Amino acid sequence: MDVDTITHPAAPAAAAPVIIKHKQVVGSIDSAQMPWVEKYRPATLEDLVAHEDIVAILTRLIDSDNLPHLLLYGPPGTGKTSTIVAAAKRMYGSAAAYSSMALELNASDSRGIDVVRNEIKEFAGTRQLFNSGIKLVILDEADAMTSDAQFALRRIIEKHTRNARFCLICNYVSKIIPALQSRCTRFRFAPLGMDQIRARLVEVADAEGVNYTADGIESILSLSGGDMRRVLNLLQSTAMSSAVVNERNVYLTSGAPLPRDVDAALEWLLNLDFKMAYDGLVSMCSIKGYALADILTDLATAILGMELPPGVLAVLLDGMSNVEHRLAFGTDEKLQTASLVGVFIQARTIMKIK
Numbered sequence: 296m297d298v299d300t301i302t303h304p305a306a307p308a309a310a311a312p313v314i315i316k317h318k319q320v321v322g323s324i325d326s327a328q329m330p331w332v333e334k335y336r337p338a339t340l341e342d343l344v345a346h347e348d349i350v351a352i353l354t355r356l357i358d359s360d361n362l363p364h365l366l367l368y369g370p371p372g373t374g375k376t377s378t379i380v381a382a383a384k385r386m387y388g389s390a391a392a393y394s395s396m397a398l399e400l401n402a403s404d405s406r407g408i409d410v411v412r413n414e415i416k417e418f419a420g421t422r423q424l425f426n427s428g429i430k431l432v433i434l435d436e437a438d439a440m441t442s443d444a445q446f447a448l449r450r451i452i453e454k455h456t457r458n459a460r461f462c463l464i465c466n467y468v469s470k471i472i473p474a475l476q477s478r479c480t481r482f483r484f485a486p487l488g489m490d491q492i493r494a495r496l497v498e499v500a501d502a503e504g505v506n507y508t509a510d511g512i513e514s515i516l517s518l519s520g521g522d523m524r525r526v527l528n529l530l531q532s533t534a535m536s537s538a539v540v541n542e543r544n545v546y547l548t549s550g551a552p553l554p555r556d557v558d559a560a561l562e563w564l565l566n567l568d569f570k571m572a573y574d575g576l577v578s579m580c581s582i583k584g585y586a587l588a589d590i591l592t593d594l595a596t597a598i599l600g601m602e603l604p605p606g607v608l609a610v611l612l613d614g615m616s617n618v619e620h621r622l623a624f625g626t627d628e629k630l631q632t633a634s635l636v637g638v639f640i641q642a643r644t645i646m647k648i649k
């Protein structure tokens with residue numbers, strides 16, 4: 296079976312895509328070597344796309360010298376670190392003031408109880424002779440702090456509230472002890488909206504002189520999951536590895552299965568006999584280098600969008616989640632592919648009986 300030539304019957308006839316072409320932009324060597332996530336990290340609060348409400352509240356609090364202790368949480372790549380760094384720059388103005396008044400610690404620094412007792416306490420406790428401002432202690436990736444360290448922090452936060460503010464940042468708010476949560480004003484950073492990402496993505500692509508097509512931009516968006524870091528990394532790696540950022544190149548770079556391949560796989564699973572469906576899936580995975588787990592995730596999304604009887608849906612989803620669970624423990628891919636086909640054959644049998 297030639298996997299490459301199989302197309303879904305519902306696929307629209309391919310029109311020649313419009314490619315937005317740019318002349319090569321020649322940048323300085325430094326900026327050329329920089330990852331785009333850092334190069335395009337928002338420098339000021341105004342540069343942040345999304346989270347307007349959080350930015351507006353923070354701006355008001357900073358401008359009125361009323362900043363509380365903060366807890367910023369939410370999924371990766373939504374702008375938590377960028378927000379607090381930009382906020383700190385707004386508070387302190389110059390880079391020199393920022394470096395003497397703000398202490399940034401993240402998971403790569405050891406942050407056991409000793410650091411909390413010594414480094415943070417010392418920094419927050421010492422007053423500056425010529426600078427009467429409030430200090431800022433940024434604890435990035437705070438969910439990686441030991442619980443002993445978090446308990447020690449409770450007292451330190453209270454003791455130094457007069458001349459220091461603490462900003463805790465994490466992905467999982469449940470990993471921060473309740474006593475710390477109650478000392479902070481919490482802000483949740485939701486995944487970015489597609490329109491917000493699209494505008495920023497096109498802006499960066501234009502600034503970097505990337506040649507792209509509309510379906511390339513849409514593919515990056517649908518793979519992003521609202522994570523702006525992932526968007527910029529995918530754009531950069533696709534632009535580096537191929538001449539045009541289009542749907543095919545984006546999916547090739549990311550290693551995710553192309554939507555039309557997932558459609559084809561679904562069609563085989565729903566219509567072909569056991570052996571043909573199995574052979575089709577195995578050869579697709581080996582020719583295109585897909586992981587079965589990735590196909591499984593996309594298949595689940597596709598199935599949820601279909602109108603299937605609830606009993607059939609239940610059998611499919613239960614069977615697929617079992618396959619996924621076994622795959623996560625590193626079991627044999629081919630055996631699990633056969634098992635997946637089996638799940639569909641079972642569901643089809645139930646459909647026929649009804």
Ligand SMILES: Nc1ncnc2c1ncn2[C@@H]1O[C@H](COP(=O)(O)OP(=O)(O)OP(=O)(O)O)[C@@H](O)[C@H]1O
Nearest residue numbers: 332335336343344371372373374375376377523524
């Ligand atoms: N709201 C945003 N506006 C513009 N760019 C953004 C935004 N959010 C993220 N980015 C881009 O994504 C990169 C990563 O953002 P950032 O480091 O702030 O994420 P984070 O929320 O701290 O993620 P993590 O939880 O993984 O630490 C930034 O360098 C920036 O280029």
Ligand SMILES: [Mg+2]
Nearest residue numbers: 375376377435
């Ligand atoms: Mg961060």
